[in-house]
Structure formats: structure tokens, C-alpha cells
């Protein structure tokens with residue numbers, strides 16, 4: 001099964017409205033979009049609608065986070081249905097910065113992913129260990145614990161959503177540090193995650209796209225994507241500049257991953 005690579009940019013709390021427009025213009029000026037890569041951008045929520053309008057056929061957009069509840073008195077939060085209404089097609093769930101700064105538990109992440117799926121968005125579920133957990137030899141146990149409550153959601157996403165089941169392995173020690181996981185480390189974890197998905201339901205792992213995130217740039221993306229279980233990237237810092245994001249997209253184009261049909 002061939003899996004179309006995803007190259008996704010997480011802008012976090014960066015860029016202004018004028019930057020979003022300039023970014024879209026830079027992508028458009030680069031020519032027609034790559035057709036064999038799914039390109040996704042995660043702007044801050046206030047610019048979601050503007051980004052969805054501006055990116056046109058170049059990229060789809062997603063929410064960086066949605067609330068686990070359908071709607072209500074949750075000042076400052078965004079409902080999944082609102083994100084969809086604003087033009088999102090995807091939503092991150094469980095980014096490590098949400099887990100770390102907002103205390104999101106594995107169960108809450110799963111509830112958010114479920115809510116995302118419920119309104120027709122494709123959840124991108126993020127998992128990853130801290131440096132201390134890796135040094136203690138706990139990586140697989142931590143990932144398994146993060147994965148357990150979302151397995152049913154990923155299973156439902158496979159088939160129910162346009163994006164299918166999408167998981168992002170983002171070692172916390174590699175995010176924003178300039179210290180990317182080596183292709184060997186990333187490949188070993190991705191293979192573990194794919195096996196866990198296949199153990200849950202045969203074929204789920206083969207279909208799922210598992211992204212790597214953590215200091216990805218134009219210099220390391222080719223080696224990482226060359227590994228059979230790495231299906232693309234979730235990129236923070238290097239996605240803020242359209243030229244650097246485009247370089248990564250171009251390098252990833254034409255490299256559909258997974259065993260040949």
C-alpha cells in the first residue's frame with residue numbers, strides 16, 4: 001500500500017495576518033502545487049479562516065487544538081465544529097506543548113481526537129517521549145500509554161475521514177531544539193507504532209500515515225523520509241519561512257512511502 005506523504009507546518013503562536021497572505025503568495029509564486037504530497041498548515045486559530053482562503057489549492061489547513069466538549073462556556077477555546085466552519089480539514093491532538101503547558105492527559109487528547117473526528121476533521125494525534133523518559137528506557141511504554149486511548153479513534157479515522165489515520169511521533173527532546181532524532185531512532189519508533197496499530201486491527205498500521213516531528217529541515221528530511229515507516233513530517237520552526245517549507249516539500253515530492261502495491 002502506497003501512502004502519500006504529508007508535509008505539515010505548525011506555526012504555533014507565530015505570524016500575523018499579513019504574513020499569512022505573503023506566505024500564500026510565496027507558495028502560489030512557486031508554481032502549481034505538488035500533487036503527490038499532502039500539504040497542511042496549522043495557523044493560530046485567529047487566522048484559520050484567512051489561511052484557508054489564502055492557501056487555495058496549495059495547502060489545506062488545520063486547527064492546532066480543539067476543545068474536547070462540543071461547545072459551551074470555555075473562554076478562549078475553539079470548538080471542533082468552529083474550526084471546521086472556519087475552513088479546517090485537520091486538527092492536531094496532543095501536541096507536546098498542549099500536554100506540557102495545558103496539562104492535557106492521554107484521555108483528554110483522545111476525547112479531543114474523537115471530537116475532531118465527530119465533525120469530519122482528520123485528527124493528527126501527536127505522541128512522544130521526553131529526554132528523561134528516553135534515558136530511562138521508557139520510550140515504548142510512554143508511547144504505548146499515549147496511544148492506548150486513541151487507538152479506537154485512529155481506527156475510525158481510517159476510512160471515515162479524507163486524511164485517514166494519522167499519527168505524529170514527536171520526541172519532546174527534539175522539538176524546537178535543533179536536535180532531530182536520527183533516522184535510525186525515528187525509524188525504530190515508527191516501526192513500533194505501526195506494529196501497535198496493526199496489533200489493534202490488522203491493516204490499520206499499514207494504512208496509517210506516521211509523521212515525524214522534531215527539528216526537521218531541508219538538510220535532514222530526505223534521510224528521514226527514506227525510512228520505510230516515515231510518511232512525512234510535522235514541522236515547526238522550518239515551516240515559518242515559506243522558502244524553507246517549500247524546499248522541504250520539493251524534497252519530499254515523489255517519494256510515496258510504504259511497500260509497493
Ligand code: PEP
Nearest residue numbers: 175176213214215236237
Ligand atoms: C512541532 O512543534 O511540532 C515541531 C516539530 O517543531 P520544530 O520543527 O520546530 O522542532
